[in-house]
Amino acid sequence: MFERIREKLEILADAAKYDVSCSSSGSNRKNENKGLGDAEGTGICHTYTEDGRCVSLLKILLTNHCVYDCAFCVSRRSNDIKRAAFTVDEVVELTMNFYRRNYIEGLFLSSGIFKNADYTMERLVRIVKKLRNEERFNGYIHLKSIPGASEELLKEAGMYADRMSINLEMPTELGLKLLAPEKSHEDVKKPLNYIQQSIVQFSDEKGLIKSTPRFVPAGQSTQMVIGATPESDKEIMHTANAFYKNFSLKRVYYSGYIPISHDTRLPVIGSQPPLIRENRLYQTDWLMRFYGFDVQEILNDANPNLDIDIDPKLSWALRNLDQFPVDVNTADYRMILRVPGIGVASALKIVQARKFGRLHQDQLKKIGISFKKARHFIRYADSPIQLREYEAGHIKGVILSEGNSKYLKTAQNQLSLF
Amino acid sequence: MDLYVFDGTLEGLLTAVFHSYQKKAAQVKLVSREHFHPDVFQESFTVISEDEKAKRVWAGLAKKLDREWMLRIYKAFLSEQPDIFQDLLDFARYIIDHAEGASENYGNKHVLAISQMSQKVHREKHRMEAFIRFQQTADQIYYAHIDPDFNVLPLLTDHFKNRYADQKWLIYDLKRKYGLFYDLEKVEEIEFDFAAEFSANLNALPQQVLDPKEELYSLLWKDYFRSTNIPARKNMKLHIRHVPKRYWKYLSEKQG
Incomplete structure (x- = not known):
């Protein structure tokens, strides 16, 4: 008895781990029925795996049986691996018992496609429905939309899930066709669009009728595998940008391809996953979402790929x-945010603090900016007189030599952003 | 400079602020009784905590500070760090002496000190919310003991009460020897000495007091933790930055 459930969990957690989303924030689901769990507010990472990734949700597949044969996927039809499937009750009990012990924030449920899209989606819906209605579970639920599932099922799922997602898999249609000829970006856009329209519709109604139920309160996300196909960073980020805009996505995730197949279309097993590149893409994503950058400023025809050695x-x-130096005592918030070494929190503190007097070097350091990096780009009350202007190559050299080799490391290390 | 000695409570600290104005003190050095070493060359004034005076100071601060800042004062106080008492007194006087909005002056060292210490306490609170691992006991109480750097238990009440509304739970601070108990209705502070009965290892209640299902789920959790890792991405430096080693004792998945 013990052994069978342990084996299932091992297989179905292992198969789900390449989906990188683990966010558990952004919902507004309160524990109002004196049940279990509360998904309001910020998410919590309950632990971190040895690869440094946050573990917030119980991330599993319902089954790894799949009718598709996508070359990049470990659960592809032609792959000779152990297959398993959870029952509805098993997923419900695992979720409840893990949550009760404060192991997790909730459930991330995905699935291989068995039989057909509706058959699979219907089972996913049955699980979330049972959790919400019978177990009175108010924790976070991230549910996959199955491409090709009917609108009725998607809508029902949205009544119980906090977030829904569906993966683009490859950054371009061309890349996707190469590795997964049975799939297309259109299959992804359809459910994304349907859910997005329903979110808007529900929130409009909420404005009129207060009792309108929640519908996917934490919004939608998607994921792209990078490094499996030869897209440039520009192509990747322009795709991401378009999806942020067109479908109001909360997040786009970038997952460095981990070689899992001998397929000659893909990087060979044992080659290093592109972790630094992945990190640079996330940094770009952050610049677009929180720092007021337009994707075109960072990646364009003249600069189609991100630097690996600097952010x-x-x-x-x-x-x-x-555009530099920027005077921190007079410049716009928007421009202070663009200074390397100054983050959102520090930029806010700077514009608040300078109302009380001109800011000096020691204050800036205490506020928490990365002064070593920022000093090349700012003026402050006691900045030294600069006799000549330095050129870009010189500044880059100085910053790289002062950094604790963080930028010089080879592919061994993932640089963290979170 | 006047030297004030107080009893180490928040009430006492606020009373000290009150006296500093009543006595028109230019500068006050504040120490708690616990950290006070009498000095023959300096006279000291012993602050007697007074509810009335403390409340007046608190209300005065609340007029100039928003809720978030009032909570920061409380959090910084819970750090129990000897230097923070002085910072809190100086901060309170700085706020009272200046017009509303002075708390935005992050160039001021008192503002920054309180802001940064409250952030540290907040992080410790957040870590407890993340790293506590309950064990289900045979009498259906979900139990965990903790050993936090700061006295964060009072900050945890709402979080756990909202989340675990349908189960009894008990979180016990080994260092400060008190706990929070939720009985399905309300959260109460309880005091008893555990150390004698249980080992100081976290997640280590003796088998005989546990629910029979506990073993399975802690095993499944360990399995899950292992299965969800991607060895090709191994990065222990990042791992340890997120979960500093001193917190590993909380994490059942990191044991054995």
């Missing part, structure tokens, strides 16, 4: 030295 914000600054 994209520094890269942009070095290409645009005419």
Whole structure:
């Protein structure tokens, strides 16, 4: 008895782990029925795996049986691996018991496609429905939309899930066709669009009728595998940008391809996953979402790929030295945010603090900016007189030599952003 | 400079602020009784905590500070760090002496000190919310003991009460020897000495007091933790930055 459930969990957690989303924030589901769980507010990472990734949700597949044969996927039809499937009750009990012990924030449920899309989606819906209605579970639920599932089932799922997602898999249609000829980006856009329209519709109704139920309160997300196909960073981020805009996505995830197949179309097993590149893409994503950058400023025809040795914000600054130095005592918040070494929290503190007097070097350091990096790009009350202007290559050299080799490491290390 | 000695409570600290104005003190050095070493060359004034005076100071601060800042004062106080008492007194006087909005002056060292210490306490609170692992006991109480750097238990009540509304739970601070108990209706502070009965290892209640299902789920959790890892991405430096080693004792998945 013990052994069978342990084996299932091992197989179905292992198969689900390449989906990188583990966010559990952004919902507004309160524990109002004196049940179990509360998904309001910020998410919590309950532990971290040895690869440094957050574990917030119980992330499993309902089954790894799949009718598709996508070359990049470990659960592809032609792969000779152990297969398993959970029952509805098993998923419900695992979720409840893990949650009760404060192991997790909730459930991330995905699935291989068995029989057909509706058959699979219907089972996913049955699980979330049971959790919400019978177990009075108010924890976070992230549910996959199955491509090709009917609108009725998608809508029902949205009544119980906090977030829904569906993966683009490859950044371009061309890449996807190469590795998964049975799939297309259109199959992804359809459910994304349907759910998005329903979210808008529900929130409009909420404005009129207070008792309108929640519908996917934490919004939608998607994921792209990078490094499996030869897209440039520009193609990847322009796709991401379009999906953020067109479907109001909450997040786009970038998953460095981990070689899992001998297929000659793919990087060989044992080659290093592109972890630094993945990190640079996330940094770019952050610049777009929180720092007011347009994707075109960072990636364009002249610069189709991100620098590996320096982060994209520094890269942009070095290409645009005419916009610096920025005087932290007078510049717009928008411009302070663009200084390498100054983050959102520090930028806010700077514009608040300078109302009380001009800011000096020691105050800036205490506020928490990365002064070593920022000093090349800012003026402050006691900045030294600069006799000549330095050029980009020089500044980059100084910053790289002062950094604790964080930027110089080879592919061994993932640089963290979170 | 005047030297004030107080009893280490928040009430006492606020009373000290009150006296500093009543006595028109230019500068006050504040120490708690616990950290006070009498000095023959300096006279000291012993602050007697007074509810009335403390409330007046608190209300005065609340007029100039938003809720978030009032909570920061409380969090910084819970750090129990000897230097923070002085910072809190100086901060309170700085706020009272200046017009509303002074709390935005992050160039001021008192503002920054309180802001940063409250952030540290907040992080410790957040870590407890993340790293506590309940064990289900035979009498259906979900139990965990903790050993936090700061006295964060009072900050945890709402979080756990909202989340675990349908199960009894008990969180016990080994260092400070008190706990929170939720009986399905309300959360109460309880005091008893555990150390004698249980080992200081976290997640280590003796088998005989546990629910029979506990073993299965802690095993499944360990299995899950292992299965969800991607060895090709191994990065222990990042791992340890997220979960500093001193917290590993909380994590059942990191044991054995």
